[in-house]
Amino acid sequence: xxxxxxxxxxxxxxxxxxxxxxxxxxxxxxxxxxxxxxxxxxxxxxxxxxxxxxxxxxxxxxxxxxxxxxxxxxxxxxxxxxxxxxxxxxxxxxxxxxxxxxxxxxxxxxxxxxxxxxxxxxxxxxxxxxxxxxxxxxxxxxxxxxxxxxxxxxxxxxxxxxxxxxxxxxxxxxxxxxxxxxxxxxxxxxxxxxxxxxxxxxxxxxxxxxxxxxxxxxxxxxxxxxxxxxxxxxxxxxxxxxxxxxxxxxxxxxxxxxxxxxxxxxxxxxxxxxxxxxxxxxxxxxxxxxxxxxxxxxxxxxxxxxxxxxxxxxxxxxxxxxxxxxxxxxxxxxxxxxxxx
Amino acid sequence: xxxxxxxxxxxxxxxxxxxxxxxxxxxxxxxxxxxxxxxxxxxxxxxxxxxxxxxxxxxxxxxxxxxxxxxxxxxxxxxxxxxxxxxxxxxxxxxxxxxxxxxxxxxxxxxxxxxxxxxxxxxxxxxxxxxxxxxxxxxxxxxxxx
Numbered sequence: 001x002x003x004x005x006x007x008x009x010x011x012x013x014x015x016x017x018x019x020x021x022x023x024x025x026x027x028x029x030x031x032x033x034x035x036x037x038x039x040x041x042x043x044x045x046x047x048x049x050x051x052x053x054x055x056x057x058x059x060x061x062x063x064x065x066x067x068x069x070x071x072x073x074x075x076x077x078x079x080x081x082x083x084x085x086x087x088x089x090x091x092x093x094x095x096x097x098x099x100x101x102x103x104x105x106x107x108x109x110x111x112x113x114x115x116x117x118x119x120x121x122x123x124x125x126x127x128x129x130x131x132x133x134x135x136x137x138x139x140x141x142x143x144x145x146x147x148x149x150x151x152x153x154x155x156x157x158x159x160x161x162x163x164x165x166x167x168x169x170x171x172x173x174x175x176x177x178x179x180x181x182x183x184x185x186x187x188x189x190x191x192x193x194x195x196x197x198x199x200x201x202x203x204x205x206x207x208x209x210x211x212x213x214x215x216x217x218x219x220x221x222x223x224x225x226x227x228x229x230x231x232x233x234x235x236x237x238x239x240x241x242x243x244x245x246x247x248x249x250x251x252x253x254x255x256x257x258x259x260x261x262x263x264x265x266x267x268x269x270x271x272x273x274x275x276x277x278x279x280x281x282x283x284x285x286x287x288x289x290x291x292x293x294x295x296x297x298x299x300x301x302x303x304x305x306x307x308x309x310x311x312x313x314x315x316x317x318x319x320x321x322x323x324x325x326x327x328x329x330x331x332x333x334x335x336x337x338x339x340x341x
Numbered sequence: 342x343x344x345x346x347x348x349x350x351x352x353x354x355x356x357x358x359x360x361x362x363x364x365x366x367x368x369x370x371x372x373x374x375x376x377x378x379x380x381x382x383x384x385x386x387x388x389x390x391x392x393x394x395x396x397x398x399x400x401x402x403x404x405x406x407x408x409x410x411x412x413x414x415x416x417x418x419x420x421x422x423x424x425x426x427x428x429x430x431x432x433x434x435x436x437x438x439x440x441x442x443x444x445x446x447x448x449x450x451x452x453x454x455x456x457x458x459x460x461x462x463x464x465x466x467x468x469x470x471x472x473x474x475x476x477x478x479x480x481x482x483x484x485x486x487x
Contacts (some may be wrong), residue, residue, distance in 0.1 A: 011437060012471065013350045016445050022456035190382055190459075204383065209456065210371050211386075236372070237388055 029115040033191075033207045038063075041173060042073045043197035046294065049184050050191040050204070061174040062183055063176065069093045072117075074278045082157050083165040089155040097168050097175050097284065098152060104171075105147040105289045108304065113263035113290035115145050117167035123268060125259040138266040145263055174241050174287025177201040181283075201283045211236045213339065219244055219274035219316055219326060230316060230326070232339040239283025243290035244275035244316075260294045271297035279334060285311070298329065305331060312337075347437055354444035355403050359396040361451045366392060373454050381460040392454055401445035406440035422487030428483045435479035442472045 036047045040063045046304035048058060067089050090098070092307045094277045104112045118141045122133040134139070144163040151158045157166075168175075177194045181201040184192045190219040191204030193212050202212040211234035218230035229255045233240065245260055260269045276293035279287035289311060293301035298317050312334035330338070365373060366389065373392055376385035409415060413432035422428040446468045453460040 013441060013445075016442075016468075017350075019464070020445075020449065020452065020458065024452065027458050048349075183402075184372075205456075209368075234371075 008093060022184055025180040029083065036060075040064075040067055040176070040196065041071050041169075043173070043190050045194070045196040048193045048207070049189045051184075051189050054190075055184070055187060058183065058187075059143065060179055065091060066172075066179060070097060070167060070168050070175075072167045079166055081224060082194050083175065085159070085162050087156070090157060093175070093179070094146075094302075095152060095155070097171055098150075098157070098166075100175075100284055101171055101288065102147055104285070104292060107308075108111065108148070108289075108292040108296065110263055111295040111300075112170070112288050113145065113147050113166050113269065114166050114328065115147055115150070115164050116263040117165060117169075118144060119263070120167075120259070123259075123261055124177040125261070142266040145186070145266070155288060170243075170291040171284055171288040173197045174199045174239060174283035174285070177239060177283040186299045199239070199283050199287050200235075201239045202235045203237050205236065210234075214240055216242060216277050216314060216316075217244070217275070230328070231314065233277075233279075233334070233337045234312075234339055235279070238279050239286040241283060241286035241290040242280050243287075243294045244276055245273075245294060247268070255339070258321055260291075262295050269295055272318040273298045273301065273315055274318055275316045276301065277316075277334075279337070281310050287314075302329060314338075342453070347434070351403065351441040351444040354448045355396075355399055358399045358448045358451045361448070361455050361457065362392045365389060365455045374456065374460075375454075377453065377460040377462075381462060383460075392451070394449045395447060395454065396449045399444060399451075402443055402447065403440065406436055406443065410436040410440065411421075418483060418485065419480055423484045423486060431479060431483050435475060438475045438479070439472055442468055442475065448480055466475070470473070 031050060033048055033050050034050055034054050034056070036045075036054070036059055037059060038045055049055070065078065067074050069078045069095060072079055072083075074080060078088060078090055078094050082090070082094075101114050105114075119133075119138065122137060122141055127199075144165075146161075146164065149160045149164045150166070164177070171197045176196050178201055180194045180196075181192065181203065185203070186195070191206070192202070193206070194201045200214055202214070206212045214233045214235060215229040216231045216233065218228045228256070230275070232335055234325050254317070261267065262269050273294060276290045278286040278290040278293065280289065289305075289308070293305070293313065296304065298315055301313070301315060305311055312331045314331075314334050315327070315329045316326055319327050368389075370389040372386040373389050374383040374385070375387035375391065376383070378384045409435050413429040413436065416432050416436070418428065418432070446465065449458070449464060450466070452458045
């Protein structure tokens, strides 16, 4: 009996050792990083993830489904059909983004408004380029802007003004990153970075076993000035989005017209804030607030970000005295993530 | 010789824990996992030097359990012992086995923190269940007065 007992004990110890070796070998096998890239929503995506096999096809299919729901570049997408006032039932992605947009619209006092695209187009920053609108045109278009003119009734979008159109470009790329990130998590991937059009979701570690590193561009003030990296952030989780006025602008009479249109006035914003980088638990939220902050300007954004739990921000702005100088304001949480701190 | 083989696994697990921790410290890592959630995902990271706590805790546990192994009379027993010598010898074996399993658990945690193996709550539960099993089966073999 004692010998049998001793033998079973040896078997347990051997099993434990074998299990540890097997686990380590399995981990080695799954330590390979995959890299996928492509085009979606008229922009590029780059995805790096630790997985023994490529999930490129699944990722692509998921992005195409997402495109069919929320892409304004796709004429047959749900959002395009909603904009044409067709009687369509929305899907869960659409409703999730719609409700988040409504929430952030309210929280930012209307600074984040996905119905502002007719004005963006009129100023020549959207799908259609043209001459700048006069004040009559701006007022006319402004009367058809406002997230409060839309609501959800079950799966249907109700409009109090049928001329109101939706464009989730300032939130959907971030949400697409979240969707792909969730898909990877569901497949058991613990380490990944999903980047779509500059919006980023990260989790875990990079192939070097370190935190993922994401560069924040230095805004260009003078024309032709090359964009360089201003700060490098080290991230192990969350969504990061940057919105800026330094890339997409038009010059009229030597004056820069920013592509960010204030939904309250209908005119391009005029303030010192050059770029807003936001870190949030999810990329959808980061994306929306980054856009909202670019509308609100430095002072209002600083006041708001302090009242938002879980949101960190880095604002790069033009020095009011020396306009060639770029200063920055950063929340303590974001400061801790800057490489070198 | 029998005693040597009985002691060897725990000692090897302890040395491996030290070895892994030393490797992590010299691996130029900027952070290590500090906490895993129920799904085995890392939900907290800390500085790489924190890994030294694991072999130190393992060493402390090894020392305490070795002491208990040599002082079996300090342990609790299910009743009044009939043959004290035999019961103490039996208890010493139980503690030795518990020590081996605890050292294995510490090695597993260190391997998870070093990201050599994936963290899995079921492995931890299995080792804890093995400790309970060893204790109960060992106790049941100690002869006590009814």
